[in-house]
Amino acid sequence: MNIENESVLTLPDGLLGFDHLTRYVVLSDNDKSAFRWLQSLEDPAVAFLLIDPWCFRPDYGPEIRNEDVAALGIRPESAKIVYAIVTIPPGQPEAMTANLLGPIVINVSAQTGRQVIVDNCEYYTTKHSILTEMRRATGLQATVH
Amino acid sequence: MLVLTRRTNQSIIIGDDIEITIVEIKGDQVRLGITAPRDITVHRKEIHEQIRQENIQAAALQAQDAALAQNLLDSPDAAKPKGSD
Numbered sequence: 033m034n035i036e037n038e039s040v041l042t043l044p045d046g047l048l049g050f051d052h053l054t055r056y057v058v059l060s061d062n063d064k065s066a067f068r069w070l071q072s073l074e075d076p077a078v079a080f081l082l083i084d085p086w087c088f089r090p091d092y093g094p095e096i097r098n099e100d101v102a103a104l105g106i107r108p109e110s111a112k113i114v115y116a117i118v119t120i121p122p123g124q125p126e127a128m129t130a131n132l133l134g135p136i137v138i139n140v141s142a143q144t145g146r147q148v149i150v151d152n153c154e155y156y157t158t159k160h161s162i163l164t165e166m167r168r169a170t171g172l173q174a175t176v177h
Numbered sequence: 178m179l180v181l182t183r184r185t186n187q188s189i190i191i192g193d194d195i196e197i198t199i200v201e202i203k204g205d206q207v208r209l210g211i212t213a214p215r216d217i218t219v220h221r222k223e224i225h226e227q228i229r230q231e232n233i234q235a236a237a238l239q240a241q242d243a244a245l246a247q248n249l250l251d252s253p254d255a256a257k258p259k260g261s262d
Contacts, residue, residue: 048229050236066250067243080235081243087250099215118246119235125245131235134228149220149228158231163249 040073042144044103048134053078056145068115070136082115083130088166094135095151104139104146111140119159126163132156 041056052074059069066087072078085092094114106112114137116130133156138145150156181189188198188210195217198210211219 047232048225049232061247065247067247078236079238080232081238081246097218099218102215117232117235118238118243119231120238120242120246122237122239122242125242125249128242128246128249131228131231133224134231147228147232149224153221153224158227162246166250 039143041070041138043136043146044144045146047080047136047147050078058082067118070115070117081118081120082136083118083162085114085116085130085132085135088130088162088169089132089160090169092132093152094132094148094156096137096148097151100137100146100148104137104144105142106137106139113138113140116160118162128162129159130162131158132160133158 039057041058043054043056046052046054050072053072055073056070057073059071061067061069066084068082070080070082085094104112114135116132116135118128118130120128132150133153134147134149136145136147183189183199185199185202188196190196194214196212198212199207200210201208213219
């Protein structure tokens with residue numbers, strides 16, 4: 033695994049349910065992968081699989097609230113990265129889902145991040161089937177006979 | 178729990194700087210207007226809880242499932258349900 037930028041990512045408020053863990057690193061198995069690992073530095077047993085949401089939902093349009101933007105210190109022009117957290121039911125990787133309702137937004141220059149609840153929450157859920165929506169996006173479903 | 182009765186356009190103040198106004202009452206729905214400092218986040222409780230539960234499920238992920246998921250991302254066709262081809 034490679035530690036990207038070798039820098040600590042701080043999530044000052046932690047993640048919901050993991051409020052006490054605030055220091056992470058973002059790791060990748062290989063550069064071409066759409067997946068990343070969000071590894072806790074405070075509890076080695078806690079890691080989240082992240083995905084670039086646009087790789088399977090090119091039309092993803094999260095609306096981020098002003099208070100979340102302010103908390104991250106992001107200006108409209110600042111570089112930010114958005115990741116969705118992936119859930120895989122044990123032994124069923126084909127059923128993997130991504131949480132598009134509560135993505136993680138990272139202020140790249142400050143290396144701080146925050147799990148936000150998107151303002152247009154009527155469009156997104158915590159369980160979007162990655163493979164189904166990826167096939168829909170690429171039109172592959174039309175090939176089913 | 179403190180229980181108060183309010184009418185449309187009346188409000189309550191929490192602390193010095195959080196104000197909650199009853200904007201509209203229609204049937205069994207109440208529309209609330211909330212004024213709070215920028216660092217106070219306000220969310221519907223059920224959405225907050227959904228995301229908390231999802232995070233807990235996500236943290237239980239097995240490394241071998243992630244490796245298999247990576248293969249599926251590379252060739253999503255491989256995961257088509259049986260009989261679909």
